[in-house]
Amino acid sequence: MDLYAYTYVGPEEIRRASASHPAGTPIASRDDAAAWLQAYPDARTEGATYVVDLQGRLRLAPRRSEHVACSGGVEVLAAGEVRFQGAGARLAVAEVSNQSTGYCPDTSCWDAVVLAIRGAGLEPPRAFTPEVVFRRCTRCGEINLVKEGWFVCVFCDADLPAAWNIAPRRMVHVSGNG
Template sequence: MGSAADFGGWIAERSAAELTEPFTFVIGTDGVLRLAPRRSEHVACAGGDMVLSAGEISFVCHAGRWAVGEVSNQSTGYCPDVTSWATVARALDDIELGRPSGFTHEVVFRRCPDCQELNIVREDDFVCVFCGSVLPAAWNVDPGV
């Protein structure tokens, strides 16, 4: 989605049923928003490339104008940090979509330094669910994302 016109054409092709569910999204390293059906893998949506952010996004239409209803960084393919919001905001602003001020649902990902398992941190409990080790406060999943 490089422009508001691109988004307008894309959204016009979506069925009412499709619009009831969120879509998979990625922000490529070029800063461009890419969208796919919800059950699509983020890595496939990105063509296997690295991304600046990834997650799920839904849209709402108010008075004939489209906006983002909800948006998260929920992607176990890329596990983006919550700080990737700035790149999402820029991509949405580039296509002139109304948006929230941040992720409406933030997912905190950490890799355990001891067992190397991927964890989703819930309720600020930075303890590995696999081995009980303390998880780092700073994002450490993949520095290339």
């Protein structure tokens, strides 16, 4: 499957501060997810930070972790927040978003999220909950989070492009789950 790789576009000071933190835990099975939730019980109520690495694996970190730390500082196929429900054989992904102001992934990263969640033996929800739209203003260069379909820069009132334009991205081929 061909997917886009996203580079970190957030503040450099966050990248530097995150370099000393461990990368997120790879989740390759339902048992891995259950063990991670056991180790981080606050994630049951708060949710977790996630990335999908370049091998198509889901990686989890505690909710207040930076996505760039969860990734180990490298490109990702997707990033956002995830919430789980249930336990054991009934463990499921209740919600997942692409809300990451560090990577600002396009909504098209959904395919990578589905690949990673299914690769971990879990079933994804039907769509992002919520789906976040990011655009860079072509006038002032600021990154905007588009709300309610209003494609206008909150910094300078310029119209925002319809297509994702945060940073250059490259296509990578992912054959399956690491």
